[in-house]
Amino acid sequence: MDPKNARTLLVLTGVALLVGFFLPWFDIGLGGGVSGFSAARRLPTGASFTAMLWFVPLGGLAMIATAVSDLRYARLTSVLVGLALVGYAVVQTVRVFFATTGFGLWLVIVGSLAALLVPLLTRPAR
Secondary structure: OOHHHHHHHHHHHHHHHHHHHHOEEEEOOOOOEEEHHHHHHHOOOOOHHHHHHHHHHHHHHHHHHHHHHOHHHHHHHHHHHHHHHHHHHHHHHHHHHHHHOOHHHHHHHHHHHHHHHHHHHOOOOO
16 A cells, blocks of 8 residues: 555544544433543543543554654554554453353354354265
8 A cells, every 4th residue: 555545544543543432432322322531531540441441542643643753653553553452352352251151152152163164074975
């Protein structure tokens, strides 16, 4: 990709993180939604979730600043911000999944994988 186009896309991505932080994330049906900003303000400080919420606009600002000033650092900043946010989301999703699922669901998952893999790994009869 052309460096100028990459720089523009990284600036827009940083702007998306920054603006998205202030827009509604969840609509709880009470006439207004919960934004990242409102959640970050209301949650107890020191929680890892609160820290990651504040990382969203800070990461966006860092991406904008580095994309405007130096494309080499913009690429690194973008990768680090993306890895941090996506990585945190994946870890929390897996943690919640393991904490809330029972043996029956695990049996269904294993059975479903077996139903998919056994026919694919078995040679057809001649």
